Amino acid sequence: MNWVGLQMLRNDRAKFAAMIVAVSLAVFLMQNQAAILATMLSMTAAQIRDVQDADLWVTEPDVECFDQVKPMRDIQLLRVRGVAGIAWAAPLLKIDAIGRSEGGRLNTVTLLGIDDASLAGLPQKMRVGRADAIRELDTAIIDPGGHELFFPGEPFRAGRSVRIRNRRLRIVGVSDIAAPFTGLPMLHTSRSTAAAFNLGEQHMTSFILARSAPGSRPEALCQKINTLGGLRARTTEQFAADAMWFYGSQGVPMLFMVTITIGLIVGAAITGQTFLMFIKENARPISMLKVVGTTDRQLGTMILLQGAVVLALGSCFGSGIAAAVCNVIRTQPFLRSLYLPWEIALGTCFALASVTGIALYASFRHVRGLEPAAVFR
Amino acid sequence: MKQYLLPVLAAGAALFATVSVVRTQPVREVTEPVSPPPASSFTDTVAAVGLIEASTEHISVGTPLSGVVTEVLVTLNQSVRAGTPLFRLDTRALQASLAVHESQLTAARARQATAQCQVEDLNDRLERSLKLRSSTVISEDEVIRTRFALKVSQARVVEAQAEVAVAEASAASVRTEIARSTILAPMDATVLQLKIRPGEFAAAGASTAPLILLGNLSPLHLRVDIDEHEAWRVQPGTRAKGHVRGNADLASPLSFVRFEPFVIPKRSLTGDSIERVDTRVLQAIYRLDRTDLRLYAGQQMDVFIEASGTPTASR
Amino acid sequence: MTPSDSTAVLCTGIRKHFGEDDARVEVLRGVDYTVRRGELSFLVGPSGCGKTTLISVIAGLLETSSGEVSLFGNPLARMPHPERVLFRRSHLGFVFQQYNLLQALTAAENAAIPLLAAGVRRREAVDRAAALLDRLGLGSKTGSYPRQLSGGQQQRVALARALVHEPRLIICDEPTAALDHATGEAVMELLASAAVHPDRAVIVVTHDSRVFHFADVIARMDDGHITHVEPGQRTVANPHPGSSRNSHPSA
Numbered sequence: 001m002n003w004v005g006l007q008m009l010r011n012d013r014a015k016f017a018a019m020i021v022a023v024s025l026a027v028f029l030m031q032n033q034a035a036i037l038a039t040m041l042s043m044t045a046a047q048i049r050d051v052q053d054a055d056l057w058v059t060e061p062d063v064e065c066f067d068q069v070k071p072m073r074d075i076q077l078l079r080v081r082g083v084a085g086i087a088w089a090a091p092l093l094k095i096d097a098i099g100r101s102e103g104g105r106l107n108t109v110t111l112l113g114i115d116d117a118s119l120a121g122l123p124q125k126m127r128v129g130r131a132d133a134i135r136e137l138d139t140a141i142i143d144p145g146g147h148e149l150f151f152p153g154e155p156f157r158a159g160r161s162v163r164i165r166n167r168r169l170r171i172v173g174v175s176d177i178a179a180p181f182t183g184l185p186m187l188h189t190s191r192s193t194a195a196a197f198n199l200g201e202q203h204m205t206s207f208i209l210a211r212s213a214p215g216s217r218p219e220a221l222c223q224k225i226n227t228l229g230g231l232r233a234r235t236t237e238q239f240a241a242d243a244m245w246f247y248g249s250q251g252v253p254m255l256f257m258v259t260i261t262i263g264l265i266v267g268a269a270i271t272g273q274t275f276l277m278f279i280k281e282n283a284r285p286i287s288m289l290k291v292v293g294t295t296d297r298q299l300g301t302m303i304l305l306q307g308a309v310v311l312a313l314g315s316c317f318g319s320g321i322a323a324a325v326c327n328v329i330r331t332q333p334f335l336r337s338l339y340l341p342w343e344i345a346l347g348t349c350f351a352l353a354s355v356t357g358i359a360l361y362a363s364f365r366h367v368r369g370l371e372p373a374a375v376f377r
Numbered sequence: 378m379k380q381y382l383l384p385v386l387a388a389g390a391a392l393f394a395t396v397s398v399v400r401t402q403p404v405r406e407v408t409e410p411v412s413p414p415p416a417s418s419f420t421d422t423v424a425a426v427g428l429i430e431a432s433t434e435h436i437s438v439g440t441p442l443s444g445v446v447t448e449v450l451v452t453l454n455q456s457v458r459a460g461t462p463l464f465r466l467d468t469r470a471l472q473a474s475l476a477v478h479e480s481q482l483t484a485a486r487a488r489q490a491t492a493q494c495q496v497e498d499l500n501d502r503l504e505r506s507l508k509l510r511s512s513t514v515i516s517e518d519e520v521i522r523t524r525f526a527l528k529v530s531q532a533r534v535v536e537a538q539a540e541v542a543v544a545e546a547s548a549a550s551v552r553t554e555i556a557r558s559t560i561l562a563p564m565d566a567t568v569l570q571l572k573i574r575p576g577e578f579a580a581a582g583a584s585t586a587p588l589i590l591l592g593n594l595s596p597l598h599l600r601v602d603i604d605e606h607e608a609w610r611v612q613p614g615t616r617a618k619g620h621v622r623g624n625a626d627l628a629s630p631l632s633f634v635r636f637e638p639f640v641i642p643k644r645s646l647t648g649d650s651i652e653r654v655d656t657r658v659l660q661a662i663y664r665l666d667r668t669d670l671r672l673y674a675g676q677q678m679d680v681f682i683e684a685s686g687t688p689t690a691s692r
Numbered sequence: 693m694t695p696s697d698s699t700a701v702l703c704t705g706i707r708k709h710f711g712e713d714d715a716r717v718e719v720l721r722g723v724d725y726t727v728r729r730g731e732l733s734f735l736v737g738p739s740g741c742g743k744t745t746l747i748s749v750i751a752g753l754l755e756t757s758s759g760e761v762s763l764f765g766n767p768l769a770r771m772p773h774p775e776r777v778l779f780r781r782s783h784l785g786f787v788f789q790q791y792n793l794l795q796a797l798t799a800a801e802n803a804a805i806p807l808l809a810a811g812v813r814r815r816e817a818v819d820r821a822a823a824l825l826d827r828l829g830l831g832s833k834t835g836s837y838p839r840q841l842s843g844g845q846q847q848r849v850a851l852a853r854a855l856v857h858e859p860r861l862i863i864c865d866e867p868t869a870a871l872d873h874a875t876g877e878a879v880m881e882l883l884a885s886a887a888v889h890p891d892r893a894v895i896v897v898t899h900d901s902r903v904f905h906f907a908d909v910i911a912r913m914d915d916g917h918i919t920h921v922e923p924g925q926r927t928v929a930n931p932h933p934g935s936s937r938n939s940h941p942s943a
Contacts, residue, residue, distance in 0.1 A: 001809055
């Protein structure tokens with residue numbers, strides 16, 4: 001009987017196509033917007049997650065995200081090192097400065113000073129060059145977006161330089177870190193080199209990166225460090241979540257949520273309405289099926305299957321379109337981090353299915369209420 | 378076949394979407410730093426930073442006299458014995474003054490000799506006068522005058538002797554100054570810094586930049602700054618380990634030497650001209666037990682000291 | 693009138709009304725109607741006389757206001773709804789005026805619907821339907837879609853659909869009304885030869901007097917009553933013994 005239902009659906013090409021297109025577009029719109037929103041939020045935590053060798057971040061107590069720099073006292077590093085269960089701890093310095101390229105392009109840049117001794121927090125993925133080349137004095141590696149800002153349209157290569165506060169910083173590589181939320185060029189350099197640009201403030205440590213020793217739980221270590229007083233320790237994921245929440249609670253994501261909701265409602269409305277129309281137009285054949293002894297249960301399964309097929313096909317096509325568009329957008333250096341969390345990819349499809357499910361239920365109610373005797377008239 | 382076109386296309390789209398989504402998921406794998414920072418080998422640890430220094434501490438050699446350096450007699454890293462000349466200042470002015478004083482000495486001596494001769498002459502005359510007094514060739518009066526003249530010339534001899542002594546003392550004083558223009562090593566040590574070169578002016582008095590830095594490098598000592606909040610956890614004589622910066626695998630066991638009894642404000646060694654006062658620190662001196670590491674005075678090390686007790690909320 | 697083993701359909705005192713009070717319309721006003729096994733019974737009468745309502749009641753599609761319907765000894769009105777649907781699925785076949793074929797399915801697939809509804813596997817169901825279509829003279833059209841078939845062919849497919857699961861009662865609602873005379877004749881010819889079986893009853897609702905000669909029994913209906921039952925003229929087409937036109941009760 002299910003097969004009969006599918007044949008009926010296939011036979012009504014116009015509505016079948018309309019429903020698939022509606023589902024596709026709704027899924028595409030929702031996934032696209034969700035991808036942008038997720039990417040934007042993840043960008044606010046990108047620099048935190050990009051530090052792959054540490055699993056703990058220790059900051060001043062009121063720091064909520066990576067862009068809030070609160071100078072830390074050097075002695076704090078030693079206090080963290082002294083906590084039992086900490087494998088190691090290293091400082092990270094973050095400074096904003098104004099950089100000028102050889103071509104005279106001026107940009108505010110974010111300088112990240114990596115601990116000279118250990119190079120903890122160094123980018124792991126590079127597009128050009130080796131990351132540990134920053135051990136040399138007055139060298140830095142730049143992120144792809146920064147390269148684009150300073151040397152627009154030029155292919156990535158090492159060997160250029162950026163002047164900051166009248167000192168020449170030689171670019172020895174291009175990193176492959178996630179794009180930052182601020183869009184500012186990210187320059188990784190050694191902490192000693194970065195400190196030389198840090199004229200206004202005298203601090204040397206913005207964050208303390210730490211790694212839990214094998215066998216100790218990062219969360220428990222955070223607790224331990226927090227009781228020391230004057231420090232706030234978080235796991236990488238906690239800190240990333242805090243950063244995302246910090247930016248996420250500032251309203252912009254609401255706009256995206258509105259668009260996503262509109263996509264959901266419009267998609268479900270068109271699909272549901274078309275489906276209901278399809279069922280109503282087939283009232284006579286369905287009555288005939290009821291007369292010849294098709295049970296309500298069989299009809300319900302049939303409708304569910306028809307809906308499932310429409311939703312599945314539409315979701316597949318919509319996801320495909322969204323993925324294709326996403327891939328095109330990713331070729332831009334500033335948007336290189338665009339991604340769709342797989343949970344959201346599935347979630348959008350299921351959300352649409354759930355809302356469309358209302359229409360399927362309405363269709364079933366309609367079918368159940370059909371008077372089979374009507375077929376004799 | 379036509380009926381399978383749509384599902385196949387949809388499956389293709391889904392596959393493409395799946396591959397794209399999976400491929401673009403941000404991956405975060407945990408990696409190791411290029412050279413991992415040092416890790417403590419004790420269960421309860423006080424972490425600190427230490428500065429390598431000579432076991433004698435560092436001796437800034439100064440000069441008692443200001444002057445231009447004419448000669449530097451040692452080289453960097455040279456071991457010197459106590460009393461070895463280090464450098465000499467220009468002494469030409471002193472030599473000239475010595476010549477003057479020596480001439481004056483000669484003149485004084487001459488004057489002393491003249492006075493002596495006069496005394497002898499008068500003595501002689503007085504003796505003859507006394508012999509002739511019975512005769513009336515020489516009056517009594519004349520004898521008395523001669524006697525007084527002798528006394529005067531005797532006094533002149535004493536005066537001349539004093540002048541000679543003064544002249545000798547002056548010359549000796551200048552000679553001492555000349556000797557002081559050669560600066561000597563105060564003890565057996567190694568030249569750690571040499572900031573003076575012939576022709577440069579060396580000013581007397583305390584200076585922030587030492588002319589020559591001396592210190593005994595075997596054994597090396599480590600001056601460890603311990604945060605005042607953690608100081609209570611450190612016991613004298615507990616185990617400690619110092620890690621070389623840049624390669625945490627290179628480490629030396631440390632032997633406790635002493636605490637500096639006075640707690641001082643910590644300076645963060647940034648190399649910055651204005652160094653910020655951070656907190657107060659207890660300084661502990663440890664001896665570096667490994668001698669095969671290439672370590673230098675003035676270098677920083679990451680230190681872990683075995684502690685007792687765990688830190689509690691301090692603020 | 694006593695029900696016996698040979699009784700297929702037994703309706704006693706059926707009343708059916710629609711609406712209430714001022715809008716109340718009495719459609720059936722106490723219908724007694726019997727169809728025997730092996731009988732081809734025509735139910736004839738003017739439009740609005742209640743023929744359609746009566747067959748809806750017999751098929752269990754409408755509830756009676758009062759009265760009893762018994763199919764092969766089963767009291768249909770007292771059956772719970774799901775059971776009634778299953779009874780209809782296995783024991784009843786239908787032919788409609790408008791054929792009611794699914795445009796999405798081929799002739800064989802359309803004819804196989806009752807089997808599919810009963811859960812027979814698709815391949816087997818379609819094969820059986822195709823074989824039946826072949827017997828009904830549509831062997832070359834099994835793969836055609838309804839829009840590719842003439843009205844007579846469509847009605848023959850519908851006939852196959854009514855026969856494919858070998859029901860014990862076939863109800864035909866104006867099977868020839870949409871067809872021209874010759875075609876209608878052919879369809880009735882087929883119905884009479886293929887459907888009639890000693891163990892099966894066939895009810896044909898029609899007002900097409902041109903085909904009355906196929907009837908074993910003709911029950912005339914008017915204004916909610918069976919007014920007259922008379923024997924039909926079918927003699928040649930009924931080769932089976934045991935279905936005698938003498939034993940019909942008269943109104």
